[in-house]
Amino acid sequence: MAALHGDPPPIPADTPVRIYSMEYCPFAQRSRLALTAKGVKFDVINCHLKNKPKFLTDAHPNGTVPVLLHKGNVILESEITVEYVDQAFPDQGKKLYPEDAAERAKARVQITFFGQKVIPQFYKALRETSDEEIGKLLDVLERWVEEPLRKQGTPYLGGQDYNTVDINTWPWLERLDARVQHGAISLPEERFPNLVAYIRRMKSTPGIAELVHSAEDYKVAFDSYAKGEPNYNYNSPHPFYEGEV
C-alpha cells in the first residue's frame, strides 16, 4: 500500500478508539493487544517513523507510537495505554490487572523488570549477533521469563488467562520466536521448557494470535531495518501515513 499524506479521515462514529501505530512496533503492539483483549473496536493508522506525519508529532512530544485517541483524550506511552484501556472499559473483555493490591504491584514489577533486563538485551542481540550477546539474552530470558513461568506453574504469566504481564512482554517473545525460526537464535527446549510451551500457547491464544506476524514478515522487517531503510508497512492491512516529502 502506498504511503498517504496529510491527516487521516475522522474516526468512524462506531469506533471508540484510534491508534497511531507502526505495524512492526512492539510497543504499539502492547496497546493493540490490550484493546483486543477488552473487545474494543479500534482503528489503526500506521505511521512512517523516520518521516513522521505531522499529526503524530503534534500528539506526542517524542513523536513515538503508540498514541491512543479516545473520547477526545490523547493517551501516550505503551504501558500507560494498557492500564488506561483496562480502566476506561472496565465492564468488558478481560480484566487486565489483578484486583489484589499486592498482586497488582507484583505484575507491574514483572513488567518493569522485563523492560529493564530483557528488552535492552533483545535489541543488543539483534544488533550484535555475537554468541556472547545471544548468550546474555538467553540468560535474562531464563531468569525473567522461564523461571517465573516455572514457579507459577500457570499457562500464562497472568495466571489461568493472559493479562497485562503477558501483553506487555509478548511482543518481544514473538520476535524472539521469529529469530528462532530464522535460525538466528537457538532456544533449546531442555533449558526453556516453560518458555517454549508458552510461546506455542500464546501463538494460538485468541486475542493474541490475530496480531501475530509470520517469521517471513519479520525477516523482511528486520533485514530492512538492518539496511537502514525500514519497511515499516510490509504486509500490513492498515493505512500508512508519512510526513510531507
Added chain:
Amino acid sequence: TPTGSLAARESSGMEIVYGDPPPLPADVSVRVYNMEYCPFAQRVLLALSAKGIKYDVINCCLGPNKPQFLNDANPNGEVPVLLHGGHVLYESDIIVDYVDRAFPGGHRLYQDNAISVAKGRLLVKMFDTKVIPLFYKLVFYPNHENQGKLLDALETWIENPLEELDTPFFGGQDYSFVDVNCWPWIERIHAMKDVGFISLGEERFPKLFDYANRMIASPGISEWVHTGEEYKTFYDSYRKGNPRYNYHAKRPMYCKGKRA
C-alpha cells in the same frame, strides 16, 4: 571499607547497626527499607504519611556496605523496599500505587478516573526521563551548562504544567501520586538553591516557588524535608565517592558487617 571510617562518617550520636532489624512492633504493619537521602525512597514515605498509618523506617547504608537483608529483599539491592502483610515490594512508583490501594482510607493519591491516571502517569514518566537524570548530572558535574539544562527541563516539565493547572496541586485540591512522585527532586532543587547548587530564580519559576511552599506546608510532606545544607553535604559527599548516607538522621543506619 573498614568499619572505622564508616563510624567516622556519621554525625555524633548516630548509631551504626549490624545484623537484621528487630521484628515489627505489634501495632505496626508496614516497614520500609530507606536511605535518609534517597528521593525514590522518599516517595514511599510520603505515600505512607498520606495514609495516616503507623510505619517503621529502617535506614540502610548503600554501596558495598549495604546490609544483606536489603540484597535478600530486592534483586536490584536498592531502596525503597516495602514489607507489608508478608509481601516484599520494590520499585518506588509501584509501591506508591500499592500503598494507595492497600490502605484505602486517609488521603487518596489516585482519582477513580482513567484519563486522570493516564495523564498523571505520563507526567511522572516525563519527569523521570527528562528531569531526574539531569539532576544527577548536575550533582556529579556541577557546572553552568548542566545547571542550565536542569533549569530548562524544570521549566518544561514542572513550571509550564503548573502554569496550566487551575488547582494548587497536580492532584487537584490536594496532592496526588503525581506530586508525591515528583516532589523529592523538586524539594532538593528548591532547598539547594540557597547553598550554591543551582540558581533557581523566582522570576523564572513563580509557580514552582508557590508550589514548593504549598507542598512544604502540607501535612505528611513536611515531616520528610531536609535543609539545603543537609542535602548539599550529602550530595557533595556522594560526588566525592564517600556518601554520608546517614548525615543528621534521627534513626540508626544498618550496614553489612559483624554483629556488634
